[in-house]
Amino acid sequence: MAARKKLTKTQIKQFRESLLEEREQLVGQVEGLDAEADVKRWRDGGFDDDPADSGSASFERETAQSLSRHARNLLVEIDDAVRRMDAGTFGACERCGEQIDRERLDALPYARLCMDCKRRDETGR
Numbered sequence: 001m002a003a004r005k006k007l008t009k010t011q012i013k014q015f016r017e018s019l020l021e022e023r024e025q026l027v028g029q030v031e032g033l034d035a036e037a038d039v040k041r042w043r044d045g046g047f048d049d050d051p052a053d054s055g056s057a058s059f060e061r062e063t064a065q066s067l068s069r070h071a072r073n074l075l076v077e078i079d080d081a082v083r084r085m086d087a088g089t090f091g092a093c094e095r096c097g098e099q100i101d102r103e104r105l106d107a108l109p110y111a112r113l114c115m116d117c118k119r120r121d122e123t124g125r
C-alpha cells in the first residue's frame with residue numbers, strides 16, 4: 001500500500017474551521033441542555049405531585065444530562081484536536097503514527113486513532 005499523503009496546511013485549516021464551528025454549536029447545546037436539566041430538577045423536586053408527570057420530568061432531565069455529558073466529551077476531543085493542530089501532529093494516529101485516512105478525518109476530525117488501531121482497540125487488542 002502506498003504511503004498516505006500528509007495533510008496540507010490548507011486542509012488542516014479547513015479542519016480547524018469546521019472543528020471550531022462544531023465547538024461553538026456544542027457550547028450552545030451544553031448551555032441549553034444544562035438549563036433544561038435545571039428546570040426539570042426543579043419541577044422534579046415535588047412541585048408537581050402527579051407521579052407520572054414527575055417520572056417523565058426526571059427521565060427528561062436524565063436525557064438532557066446525558067446529552068450534555070456527551071457534548072462536553074466532544075468538546076474535550078475537539079479542544080485536543082485543535083491542540084494537535086498547533087503541535088503539528090493532527091491527522092497522525094496516536095498509537096502507530098500512521099496518517100489517518102482522509103475519509104475517516106472527514107467523518108470524525110477529532111479521531112485519535114487510525115482505522116486499524118481503532119479496530120484493534122475495539123476487539124481488545
Ligand SMILES: [Zn+2]
Pocket residue numbers: 093094095096097098113114115116117118
Ligand atoms: Zn494507528
